[in-house]
Amino acid sequence: MTTAALLDLRDVSVSFDGFRAINGLSLTLAPGEMRAIVGPNGAGKTTMMDIITGKTRPDTGSVTFRGHDLTRLDEPAIAELGIGRKFQKPTVFEALSVWDNLLLALKGLRRPHRLLFARLTPDEIRRIEGLLATIRLGAESTRAAGGLSHGQKQWLEIGMLLAQEPDLLLVDEPVAGMTDAETAETAGLLREINRTRSVVVVEHDMDFVRALDVTVTVLHEGAVLAEGPLDTVSNDPRVIEVYLGR
Numbered sequence: 001m002t003t004a005a006l007l008d009l010r011d012v013s014v015s016f017d018g019f020r021a022i023n024g025l026s027l028t029l030a031p032g033e034m035r036a037i038v039g040p041n042g043a044g045k046t047t048m049m050d051i052i053t054g055k056t057r058p059d060t061g062s063v064t065f066r067g068h069d070l071t072r073l074d075e076p077a078i079a080e081l082g083i084g085r086k087f088q089k090p091t092v093f094e095a096l097s098v099w100d101n102l103l104l105a106l107k108g109l110r111r112p113h114r115l116l117f118a119r120l121t122p123d124e125i126r127r128i129e130g131l132l133a134t135i136r137l138g139a140e141s142t143r144a145a146g147g148l149s150h151g152q153k154q155w156l157e158i159g160m161l162l163a164q165e166p167d168l169l170l171v172d173e174p175v176a177g178m179t180d181a182e183t184a185e186t187a188g189l190l191r192e193i194n195r196t197r198s199v200v201v202v203e204h205d206m207d208f209v210r211a212l213d214v215t216v217t218v219l220h221e222g223a224v225l226a227e228g229p230l231d232t233v234s235n236d237p238r239v240i241e242v243y244l245g246r
């Protein structure tokens with residue numbers, strides 16, 4: 001036996017109205033790994049994330065996380081196992097401060113008014129301060145989240161996910177709409193997060209993917225077309241054809 005995979009998708013397929021959005025997809029993520037997923041529009045990237053998080057059930061194939069069969073679990077149970085997902089659009093509480101957004105996430109509270117009753121322990125304060133440093137928002141902690149830039153909102157939401165201590169973080173197009181400086185900072189941020197957590201990041205921005213400096217999986221028509229270092233896959237004629245041809 002080789003080292004057990006953290007996440008293992010094997011020969012997964014799913015059809016919508018007869019159309020195979022995922023078609024024999026196999027992908028293995030090692031513990032502690034960060035993986036970038038790229039692929040043209042409609043390649044199946046979002047559907048793959050939906051399958052991992054239990055939003056979509058595969059028709060065939062197996063999906064395991066630390067040996068647990070994810071196809072038998074619902075979304076809350078999968079989140080509970082330690083898989084956190086960051087969607088493309090940030091959904092922070094705009095009227096609340098950055099600090100209170102993190103506090104809510106830390107406490108797992110759903111209703112902001114309950115913050116009034118939240119008593120912070122020194123450990124919780126330390127954790128929020130740690131999150132603020134990670135997400136580059138230490139100087140913005142008292143600011144209303146609604147006043148942050150788009151990129152900062154994305155970071156805040158990443159911080160809110162980290163508050164739940166996921167072992168695996170799934171991130172969907174984090175740098176869409178970001179400035180170049182924010183994009184570069186986000187690559188550094190994810191690399192830092194990857195020191196302690198596994199990460200799967202879907203992204204179209206190749207400069208960003210290059211900065212991540214991790215193994216890249218290219219999806220096409222619901223399956224893996226190529227996998228390896230960015231320079232290798234981007235010189236693969238099949239990949240070039242998919243991106244430039246047709």
Ligand SMILES: Nc1ncnc2c1ncn2[C@@H]1O[C@H](COP(=O)(O)OP(=O)(O)OP(=O)(O)O)[C@@H](O)[C@H]1O
Pocket residue numbers: 016017019020021039040041042043044045046047048
């Ligand atoms: N619920 C659904 N019903 C019908 N078709 C769907 C559904 N979800 C996805 N599809 C189809 O499956 C294919 C894969 O879609 P998916 O959104 O996973 O691709 P993607 O790689 O994430 O694309 P993009 O880069 O545009 O986000 C597409 O052709 C899409 O139209």
